[in-house]
Amino acid sequence: MSTVFWHGTTGVPGGWGRSVVALGVFDGLHRGHQRVLENAVRLGRERGAPVVLTTFDPHPATIAGRPRDTRPVATLEHRAELARSHGADEVLVLSFTECLARTSAEDFVAEVLMRTLHATAVVTGSNFRFGHRGAGDTALLRKLGPACGFTAHAVDLLPGCSSTLVRTLVTTGDLVGAAAVLGRPHRVHGTVEGEIFTPCTTLLPPPGKYWAHTPYGERTVAVEAGLLIADLPDGPTAVDLVGTR
Incomplete structure (x- = not known):
């Protein structure tokens, strides 16, 4: 590559x-x-x-x-x-x-x-x-x-699979449904500086606490005011959001 x-x-x-x-x-x-x-x-x-x-x-x-x-x-x-x-x-x-x-x-x-x-x-x-x-x-x-x-x-299109549907499912908090369409959990990228700051174009679920897979193991993360907050080491990282807590 x-x-x-x-x-x-x-x-x-x-x-x-x-x-x-x-x-x-x-x-x-x-x-x-x-x-x-x-x-x-x-x-x-x-x-x-x-x-x-x-x-x-x-x-x-x-x-x-x-x-x-x-x-x-x-x-x-x-x-x-x-x-x-x-x-x-x-x-x-x-x-x-x-x-x-x-x-x-x-x-x-x-x-x-x-x-x-x-x-x-x-x-x-x-x-x-x-x-x-x-x-x-x-x-x-x-x-x-x-x-x-x-x-x-x-x-041919795969029934029930569209990016529009994924956006709707994620933004309404249905991460399990989004994963079923994606074929994988929804992933969010960001840079951690005490918390993960995500750009405004990143697709996030509603404010609340969520279960996530991270490079450092399974963690609880939170969405607040357009930010994904997680207790992770500083630096670029990604988390897979799998469900609500």
């Missing part, structure tokens, strides 16, 4: 060969996202090509589309870690800017999928949209694929 993840198309090493691309927002790497990635990994093994999970930051809905809660379910570093644990060889993070939002779907395919990643296959969720005003979809990928040298694969 050369890096935690590639920052933009310029981060992809020169001479990068053919690859299978798992394309999506993947903002939580929940069980539905994992199904998309698993299909990409299977194709990668069949074709002898590395798998590149390609995602966006910030969430596209912060710039395009209707306003909604887009707080990250997982940090970029955690997403990359999870992607690799589920079989991705590399992770490409594209900055979702006004410029990218105005890029046509055809230009996105040409620049990112063809010239940068040299895709031999592109795997997405069946509802994934991309390009200016969301004009690109799986049907367009199938149409463009033959001339661009890749096959397009749409993976």
